[in-house]
Every structure is written in C-alpha cells, then in structure tokens.
Amino acid sequence: MQAIHLLTKRALKGDLDALRKTIQFLESYDVPVAKFAIYSLIYQYAMNNIINLKEECEKCGGKCCKSGLPVPVYDFDYEEMTKHIRLKLEKKNSIYLIPRPCKYQKGWTCSINSFKPYACLSYPFATEDEQIEVIKNYNGKGVPDFNVPDFCTAGKKVKALMDSLIKNLRKEKGREPKPEEVLIALLNDKRR
Numbered sequence: 001m002q003a004i005h006l007l008t009k010r011a012l013k014g015d016l017d018a019l020r021k022t023i024q025f026l027e028s029y030d031v032p033v034a035k036f037a038i039y040s041l042i043y044q045y046a047m048n049n050i051i052n053l054k055e056e057c058e059k060c061g062g063k064c065c066k067s068g069l070p071v072p073v074y075d076f077d078y079e080e081m082t083k084h085i086r087l088k089l090e091k092k093n094s095i096y097l098i099p100r101p102c103k104y105q106k107g108w109t110c111s112i113n114s115f116k117p118y119a120c121l122s123y124p125f126a127t128e129d130e131q132i133e134v135i136k137n138y139n140g141k142g143v144p145d146f147n148v149p150d151f152c153t154a155g156k157k158v159k160a161l162m163d164s165l166i167k168n169l170r171k172e173k174g175r176e177p178k179p180e181e182v183l184i185a186l187l188n189d190k191r192r
C-alpha cells in the first residue's frame, strides 16, 4: 500500500507516468469509491500542475492552511518530511496531525511546499470534509460533481475549466468521458 501512496504523491507532483499508473491500479477495483478517486486525481493533477493558480491563492491569502480540521500526515508523508525537517507532531488514531492554522504557512505560501503532506496536494478535490457528501451520493457512473468551498477561488477555477472540458466531451461522445479521455483533453487544452 505504501508503494501506491508514494506513486500517487509522485503523480500529484507532476509525474504523468505515475498518474497513469495510479489510475491503472485504481481501475482494477470496480467500485464507485475507486472511480471517484480516479476522476478526483485528475482534478488534483490539474490543480497542482496544469492550471496557474498563483494569483487566486495570493489574493485568498492561503485560507485552506488557516482553518479547518487538522491536516493528516500519513506514515509515508511523515517519512518523506523527516528527510527535510525535524517533526514533532501529535498522533490521533495512529495518524499524525498538523493543526490549522498550519505552522508551516509563511504569508500565503507553504514553506514546505516540495514535501508537504498528501492531504495538502489533494485539496480540495479529495479531502474528506469537502467531498464527503459527494462520495456518499456517487454511484460510480461518470464524472462526480466535486464540491469546492466558496472561498477557494483556485479550486473554483479548476472546477470551471474541468467542467467545461467534460461538457464538451459529453457532447462530442454522447456519453460520459472515460478518465483517459478527460486527461488528454486537459493536457491538450490551450485556454489556461
């Protein structure tokens, strides 16, 4: 399991090959939650690597790091982080936690950006508190309608662009687009 988590982190840091391998791994599970995770990963990939969100995040001032539930730091995150900094974190139910406001936030930026936890890379398209209702109502058919908090203008920008790509694909194919089709449309999109 550790290996797939590390692969997912590599994917979210921009490794397209790792993204495709992670999607392939998830496709071997024919259950709604795995399908949700696949589409969610593509949105996360777009958020971290494809769409320029500097202006939105700077204007926002980094609200996602200031409030909300503590950030979970899984064992694979912990291992990576301890290679760079000395960590002293509380553990709850066997998971390390970083309370918010996060002590690693400097201004609106993250001072540990290159080795921040998975939960930060996946925000807001996988965090349980944002997507719990979406996951609960998702039947495994098609692209989920992800929830983005109103204050997260960067997430809203990603969702708007992805939704418009998906709308075009639905029109063109007359069905729900497959994950690889969404990914290719994202990589080929010239509007960003």
Ligand code: SF4
Pocket (backbone or CB within 6 Å): 056, 057, 058, 060, 061, 062, 063, 064, 065, 151, 152, 153, 154, 155
């Ligand atoms: S990701 Fe969203 S909430 Fe976080 S800093 Fe950017 S705009 Fe703000």
Ligand code: SF4
Pocket (backbone or CB within 6 Å): 064, 065, 071, 098, 102, 103, 104, 105, 106, 109, 110, 111, 112, 113, 116, 117, 120
């Ligand atoms: S680790 Fe970085 S991205 Fe994550 S909450 Fe803290 S400041 Fe924000």
